[in-house]
Amino acid sequence: MNFYEHTSTSCAQCAVGCGIVAGGGAEHAPKVSGDPEHPANLGRLCSKGAAPRDTLGLEGRLLYPEVAGNQVGWGHALGLVARNFAGAVRDYGPGAVAIYMSGTCLTEDFYVAAKLMKGFIGSANLTANPAACLSAAAEAQAAAFGEDIVPGCFDDIEEAGLVVLVGADVETDAPVLHDRIRAARAAQPGRRFVAIGAPATGADLHLALTPGSEGLLFAGLLVHLAETGALDTDFIENHTSGFEATLLAARRAAPGLDAVASGCGLAPVDVERFYRWFAETDRTVSLYGTGLEATPGAKGSISAILNCHLATGRIGLPGRGPLPLPSQVNAMGGREAAGLTGGLVAHLRAGESADEKLLQDFWQSPTIASGRGPKARDLFRAVADGRIRALWVIGADPVANMPKGRTIADALKRCDFLAVSGCHAGSATAAHADVLLPSLAWGEKDGTVTTAERRINRQRAFLPAPGEARADWWQLAGVARAMGFADAFGFNGAAQIFREHAALSGYRNDGERAFDISGLADLSNADYDALRPLQWPVRYRGSEGSKRLLGDGTYYHADLCARFIATTPSGPARCEDEEFPLVLNTGRVQESTSVFGVAATARTAPVATVDISPADAAAHGVREDDMVRLESPHGHMVARVCILRTQEEGTLSVSMNTGGTFADQARVDALVPAVLDLAAALPRQAPVRLSACEPRAGRRPAPARAETAA
Template identity: 45%
Template sequence: MKIDEAREVRTTCPYCGVGCGVLAKVAANGEVTVRGDPDHPANFGRLCSKGSALAETIDLDGRLLYPEIHGSRTDWDEALDLVASTFSRTIAEHGRDAVAFYVSGQLLTEDYYVANKLMKGFIGSANIDTNSRLCMASSVAGHRRAFGSDTVPGSYEDLELADLIVLVGSNLAWCHPVLYQRIAAAREKRPDMKVVLVDPRRTMTSDIADMHLAIAADGDVALFTGLLAHLGQHNALDRAYITAHTTGFGQALFAASALDLAGIAAATGLGEDELVRFYSLFAATANTVTVYSQGVNQSSSGTDKVNAIINCHLATGRIGKSGAGPFSVTGQPNAMGGREVGGLANMLAAHMEIENPEHRDRVQRFWSAPTVAEKPGLKAVEMFQAVADGRIKALWIMATNPVDSMPDADAVEAAIKACPFVVVSDVLAKTDTVRHAHVRLPAAAWGEKDGSVTNSERRISRQRAFLATPGEARADWWIIAEVAKRMGFDEAFSHPSPADIFAEHAALSAFENDGARDFDIGAYAGVDEEGYEALVPFQWPAPSPGGTIGRQPIRFFANGSFYTPDGRAKFIAIRPTAQTRTSSDYPLVLNTGRVRDHWHTMTRTGKSPRLSQHLAEPFAEIHPADAQHFGIGDADIVSVSTEHGEVLLRALVTMRQRPGSVFVPMHWTDQFSARARVDALVAPITDPISGQPASKNVAARVERFTAVAFGFAVLAERPASIDADYWSLARCAAGWRLELALEADRDWPDFAASLFGADAPGETLAYHDVAGGHYRFARFAGSRLTGALYLAPRPVAVSRGWAVEQLSADHADRRGRLAIVAGRPGGNSVDRGAIVCSCFGVGANQIAEAVAGGCVSVEAIGATLHAGTNCGSCRAEIRTIIEARRLHAAE
């Protein structure tokens, strides 16, 4: 597409559930830059490190650009005909439940809507589930039990109005950085605001916490049932609210009182004094918001955890009010949109219930569908088990990578590999899931897609296209609709545009509603192309004119009315429990999660050099006492194993980890590492109500991996293969950086040549210390460094940031090349150290030097180095460096 003049497009970030507004500017030469949208009510111009780097992720490197059948390029007609005919034949021969869709919170609402409509209304099965099952299904189940609907009551504004924020199982600083910055800014204005962090790890979020409760794995039920009992014992209840607006309080209080304070302490791993301080603070603070995320949801007791939290808010009347309420923050940009359209296997569109015959009839009549699924479909874990045992014979995976993200991931991969017919719609040609597809369909990516998403506060925003769709890639909604037409459903799927789909979605939300259901955006049922293009972010409900809800509210339940049959919220009776899974063979608790600068399985963030420099390889975070017990040193390679698998990771020994636990990030895949797919270790244990997997409490063991050699390399080109027991590859500014560990000696010159490219021209400099086991190689093509490899018997002491920069430098001075072989800067060259601030490329050594020079606050560091002044995600780490330097100076 030829661009004659610069233009700026309002769109929405494709990462977490905060739903930040983005301004994407396309220059006349096609160059794209991004900045936060100052007018978007989710972020007011702020972006995190990932959002700030979006322009670095939109290249065509690795893109799937054409349809493929069995790995060979084909055209759309042949590919779509094959998908439609195979699904139709499978249904005819084996029944409608022999097919399934596995979809994603990366889809736009319009994509999600069409997929759900096809599966539930026209195929007639509910076998459509989403990777959002892995992140927020327990919240959905908890909301429905308590409120009668999947309703998130509050608004981001409540985070700034609260006097107490309780963060439970949420590393907000790294996983929802813009919300963290909003809280931090509010706290600076109101120093009396208190923050309590409930998390086994002392994460970077603890930087703003007044109290950190290092809770034992799955101790949350005991913590919050204990809180409810405390509220009852200390007359801290809102009796009038309980009487007027709820049911079941007596039973809930009785169940919660099963353990005394000592019992709660034992179940949570917390001290009695810690519990009393937290309970007293909660009881005394009327404006309290409890923010919870994956540490609550990803549990075999996740739904009970959610209801234990909600019970405490109902008991104190802290819901539907300014600065108060339970608040679930979602992991993906459109997890909420998927819930709205019925993307989960146990829901219907527009928050209607698949078990309710009136709802099924209503949806069927609205769609003019031949049928509507009569029972819930298979949830994610069940779905892939059904693929494995042959019940599902045709599977369509859209915009997600279950070979890496599902629990028991090796079994999931085996199931997909053995499935008779697998379709994958994706952006990239090579992911760990795409490689097993019979049919690969090229989907449009962020920047090319046009549609809407809903964030964690129920705010619907537009994602707008600002790039031409490359090759033959197409929008997901179009792909699904074309298959539907070929299956004989032409009229119902003749959507000309996403605007038409959104209008239908809005109309269904209002259809026979009149305030009976929470989700209602009927005001947009008549939206046309022009109105859709101009759509500004809005919070639902937004009912049709004359609807019973009236003016658009910010918060639900302000009037004490809920969506249960009697209009009252339900207390859920929950007994405090502890869940111990460890044993003598697997004595540690494995906890999985995210890091600051990467996203899911790195199909997007892995493209950005600066996002890969903060944490460039997979790691296992271990407490020093555990490291000593198992004979593990900092930066060793360790094996982490469970009954389901084994991974190799770099050891990160830190006091931030709870003793007896190990934390491993979820992001690394076979595309970026040798053996680091951590979800291969996670058992397929799920919450019995929500079906959400338990990814935070896995019995594991850790052992030191015995390596004869460790290595680090910088390479101008990605190597064709890497013959090493442990390797981790990450992009850098002019190529790649590579970490290595090997169990046996090699012919090291040959090994170096295999990484540099055996046939690539150039001159190689080498240094060998055979007795000491140190080997160094540097390959030059003209004045350009094309590769450097450093090997040692222990983790290599090389200035990594400096070595990476040498790929971009000119090396015409032959004597200066010796510094490359030495692995450290010479003369006046600067070693920035490990990158702390991704936005401005500021390293730990630079920050430490500034502290030594008199910068003793985060603000002073920002004024001197700019670090921490853009997205702010690194501010906690900067403060950690400042405090460490102060302690060092005081010794």
């Protein structure tokens, strides 16, 4: 293994996107260190970022294109994809083809996929798994601000007097951010930090509320702010609309502190303390994560948080504002380039005819997709019922990582043609592929990602591409050329794609769209190679970008005002059912499909683990490491017990993406209902019962009959 020396790149294992200096070292023992000049981490690295060797090995790598298990040349493989896509379009129309991507694909990959699908094939069927962990936040932000905008940045953590984590397990998912929060808290007496939902070491207050009651908690907070004179009435009057109706709805939902406490399963004294701290601390940051996205009514809950920030004028100013934290490094970059179904590219809106015309004009394309595409679950339903006949999965393993993986596998078996681009041939999805296309892994990729704070990071290769592995954008452009679109897809490198994407962001954009990086449209290849991390918008050449947005009170609705969104909290999932007395919450382990390759995902969590409180463990007579059977009205699974004192009594947590690849009974999606939040894309909760498996841990559990509802 040859390492390039001292390459500045960025960690791809979470949406913090820490800077890394990589290169040098012996085979299988790469040297990496935190980049002291990267603003996200200033030299820090967590254990995941500091030990990336699992992301770099060649074990199990797909090194050559394969058709029916046989090595073929790239021309043959790409031609096969092109012929099958063209054939499906000819016979059934553009809606018969689809591309499904991963949040660890580069922005350049997303851009080329969007250009091919939306502008040249004319299909809206492009989506990515970022939609599964961020769509509720993106929709809530667009509804409030007029565009899917993250106003703040990580530096607000050090500027804030109060940091509120809502469903954000930063200690596990984004350890460097957790370090920053704790360091800021320790540096200045009086600073506080509150963890709502997931616990966090060092929190001054942990509100272990009943999952799904977050919207109620923040509706009650809005009422409290109004009743204690903590509103910014000038800001509300001059920069927002819809406040009165929203406050009225909040009063109906949360008539008093005791009602809120009861509804959330919290002590009134804790709710009162949180409300008081929020009201009295002007500099407040609310950081919400995938744990909140994983609750019923997530979009409404996020709107309720945004309402509280708007009501106090705490948006886009130092130490003040909402800050969503997705799980995947390029979740935001994917949304910038059509990875979310409601978007076209460059924050143009699908379904808006003026935006669609603008895009077609820019691309000079023969067609343009009209309307929103399907969400991930709907895309696979369309595969199952034959509306989608040819599918290309890039960098993702939906059979292993999506809910109802078995149903997805059944759908793929019925699909006329499936192409899979990835690092490993042994993934659950690749097993159904007609053609396998070898992709680059993290250390070999060259391009950009956009992290959670709007920061455009360069990912630079510090390893040579193994075998015949190629960039995903290169594969997409090759298929486009083979379909007859050579003039528009003659990209010779990631820099050229980035320049085109940047130019599009500024095309006919006189400030109507916040996403504007046209100041980077003229970068030379050398400039692109040397690009330092910077935050969009970047409207002028030489601009350093913008740390914060919306701080001037100007928003992206037609009236330039923000909108309060009246919400009706859906309420927590309660298990009054005696037969299924526990609430199961699904989460995720570090999702690593495209970073590690799918085989490594299974290595990360070969056996499903269920987190349980000590009291529930004692009540059910189970001990640490016991194997237990979980049953819901929808199916069953087997998992290993992990007793956590932080797990709320009456609830269990199991990761969404453990074990399923290798253990048929370790799929948590067997338990969850197929009833989804309209804005989110993953099922989140289910009533369950738990019983010990016999024999105990250390011996093989008896096989059980599959009972999963289809």
